[in-house]
Amino acid sequence: MTGYDVYELGGLDSWAQAQADAGGKRFVDKEIPTEYVGMSANALEPGGQAPFWHSHDRLEELYVFLAGHGQMGLDDEVVDVRPGTVVRVGPGVMRTWRCTPDSPEPLRWLCVRGGGDTLAAIGRDGQLDRERTMPWA
């Protein structure tokens, strides 16, 4: 898929939890058609967290934190994240995240994904665990 596409996501300060779904996500690849690389722009208010843990069967994800303070749960570990933290998560690793209650601003980040094939061929490869408690609970 050659050619190019332009999408105005809005400046970082405008990324708001209210624009997005329950997990604070907006999928850029729903706005412009990407072939191999997917991306979501995300925002959570202080105290907010992902609605569930999830993993991917094939996709590699890069989480690029740009504003606010938060934490990621990665299987049995918890990692603090701040502006500039990049977390690569390979297939099979369960992950979740939150914006810490004392964060000075909303947690804002990009999540980029790809998996060695077109996104269309990979399809929905997510595994959700809605029962697993959050690691900071």
Add this chain to the structure above:
Amino acid sequence: MTGYDVYELGGLDSWAQAQADAGGKRFVDKEIPTEYVGMSANALEPGGQAPFWHSHDRLEELYVFLAGHGQMGLDDEVVDVRPGTVVRVGPGVMRTWRCTPDSPEPLRWLCVRGGGDTLAAIGRDGQLDRERTMPWA
């Protein structure tokens, strides 16, 4: 490649042209090993520009502009970019960029890439054109 990796890129305000190569680039995937998705963090001072045009044979790239004002050359067109502009560029499209001279701050952006295989298998697929003049020249 399962598991996870954490890299501290530094907050957006700390991304500086001086940290990077001549094109203002730092490759996150040289710091943490990614399998499918590559990423660079980029900064250019006002008036700065890419050292050359380039295209890719197989890779799709997403340019995510986060601060400053700039322009991208995309084959025969020029697109203005500002915080929140996302540009998807498919294989074969020649591209270049600059931070406009009157930008209130450095142009800062992420460039994400992937191409339907591991990055290792794709290898170096870039085509440079060091002779083509910049579209704002």
